[in-house]
Amino acid sequence: MTYAYLFKYIIIGDTGVGKSCLLLQFTDKRFQPVHDLTIGVEFGARMVNIDGKQIKLQIWDTAGQESFRSITRSYYRGAAGALLVYDITRRETFNHLTSWLEDARQHSSSNMVIMLIGNKSDLESRRDVKREEGEAFAREHGLIFMETSAKTACNVEEAFINTAKEIYRKIQQGLFDVHNEANGIKIGPQQCISSSVGPSTSQRNSGDVESNSGCC
Amino acid sequence: MKRGRTPKPAQGRAERTLVPACPTGRPGRLQRHLSGEFDQLRDFPIFESNFVQVTRLGEVANKVTMGVAASSPALELPDLLLLAGPAKENGHLQLFGLFPLQFVQLFVHDESRWQLKVKFRTGRAFYLQLRAPRETLDREFGQWVRLLYRLRFPSAQGSVPFTQEYPAQDWEEQDDDEDLTPEEEEELRTMEARLNPQASELWGL
Numbered sequence: 001m002t003y004a005y006l007f008k009y010i011i012i013g014d015t016g017v018g019k020s021c022l023l024l025q026f027t028d029k030r031f032q033p034v035h036d037l038t039i040g041v042e043f044g045a046r047m048v049n050i051d052g053k054q055i056k057l058q059i060w061d062t063a064g065q066e067s068f069r070s071i072t073r074s075y076y077r078g079a080a081g082a083l084l085v086y087d088i089t090r091r092e093t094f095n096h097l098t099s100w101l102e103d104a105r106q107h108s109s110s111n112m113v114i115m116l117i118g119n120k121s122d123l124e125s126r127r128d129v130k131r132e133e134g135e136a137f138a139r140e141h142g143l144i145f146m147e148t149s150a151k152t153a154c155n156v157e158e159a160f161i162n163t164a165k166e167i168y169r170k171i172q173q174g175l176f177d178v179h180n181e182a183n184g185i186k187i188g189p190q191q192c193i194s195s196s197v198g199p200s201t202s203q204r205n206s207g208d209v210e211s212n213s214g215c216c
Numbered sequence: 217m218k219r220g221r222t223p224k225p226a227q228g229r230a231e232r233t234l235v236p237a238c239p240t241g242r243p244g245r246l247q248r249h250l251s252g253e254f255d256q257l258r259d260f261p262i263f264e265s266n267f268v269q270v271t272r273l274g275e276v277a278n279k280v281t282m283g284v285a286a287s288s289p290a291l292e293l294p295d296l297l298l299l300a301g302p303a304k305e306n307g308h309l310q311l312f313g314l315f316p317l318q319f320v321q322l323f324v325h326d327e328s329r330w331q332l333k334v335k336f337r338t339g340r341a342f343y344l345q346l347r348a349p350r351e352t353l354d355r356e357f358g359q360w361v362r363l364l365y366r367l368r369f370p371s372a373q374g375s376v377p378f379t380q381e382y383p384a385q386d387w388e389e390q391d392d393d394e395d396l397t398p399e400e401e402e403e404l405r406t407m408e409a410r411l412n413p414q415a416s417e418l419w420g421l
Contacts, residue, residue: 074287
């Protein structure tokens with residue numbers, strides 16, 4: 001299937017926060033409570049529609065465990081978007097965000113769009129990190145923020161798609177050079193797109209979703 | 217496959233006979249897929265084959281393409297395992313995972329059925345049966361056996377016991393190339409020119 005752009009995403013964060021579950025929910029619309037530990041990188045892909053454009057999201061789900069980290073960080077390079085995930089029921093996963101963020105900033109493009117995700121929002125009774133803390137961290141570091149539940153699918157679509165919208169907005173503003181592969185954006189096969197993409201009048205599409213749908 | 221060259225016992229790196237990554241001497245399906253969409257991986261030398269995943273008892277499950285790749289041309293041996301298979305929605309090859317070989321072990325599961333066992337450090341394991349034309353199955357399986365031997369005993373390369381000579385043969389890959397449209401053929405030719413199969417040299421397999 002043809003597409004206008006391909007965006008490379010990485011999913012990063014501590015082990016057990018639900019990175020692979022978020023990917024599975026987004027690509028397959030299902031939740032798998034028991035998942036093998038990720039070693040290296042696992043991949044997923046899905047088409048979304050942003051502003052009338054078909055966009056392929058190529059998602060690199062990285063291993064969160066410390067012993068794999070030195071290897072997987074080399075694959076951050078060339079990502080247009082990152083989902084930085086913590087578990088709202090485990091404070092330590094929130095405390096480690098700074099370290100993940102430093103890694104991401106160091107190994108990827110300065111224009112990379114980063115979505116901070118507080119996952120497992122269905123486990124409200126076990127919450128250990130307030131929503132306001134996530135919001136404050138995101139504000140302080142210039143990230144987008146959402147709480148999600150890979151289990152109930154709450155905000156999962158929104159997290160991936162809002163990241164794509166932000167990348168697309170940056171393309172329109174000329175902040176991303178789509179011809180530079182280091183930015184994690186590829187023009188689709190047989191597409192003829194000038195480097196400056198003009199704004200489109202089409203605003204709603206089938207794969208498009210409203211921001212902050214508020215289910216969590 | 218050997219393009220008129222005869223493999224010899226592995227020697228020093230510089231002396232080792234290098235062969236193209238793919239049996240036909242042109243980029244395999246996996247390498248072409250990476251070349252199209254995975255900029256970061258597209259220049260890796262890759263050795264790849266088509267398999268079917270089987271149960272421990274040999275019942276066939278799904279198609280898998282497995283490759284080993286070197287993340288740097290300076291490496292003496294591959295350091296990554298790549299797994300791919302048909303995408304659910306359109307059957308096109310899709311990369312599923314990239315795993316550092318230091319966390320993976322390859323075994324011969326059943327030589328008579330050309331089956332390998334792939335075991336991750338996490339304990340997860342699965343079985344793959346090589347899929348290739350009958351006349352080249354043994355040869356291609358032998359390459360995988362030699363590879364896993366080298367990965368297991370990297371310092372023993374000089375004594376690798378796989379020294380049989382293979383006749384040079386012309387044969388076609390048993391994959392989906394036959395179904396390519398003229399546009400895809402053209403794209404393939406362009407890609408082949410860009411990849412240059414000689415760059416996909418293997419580790420004396």
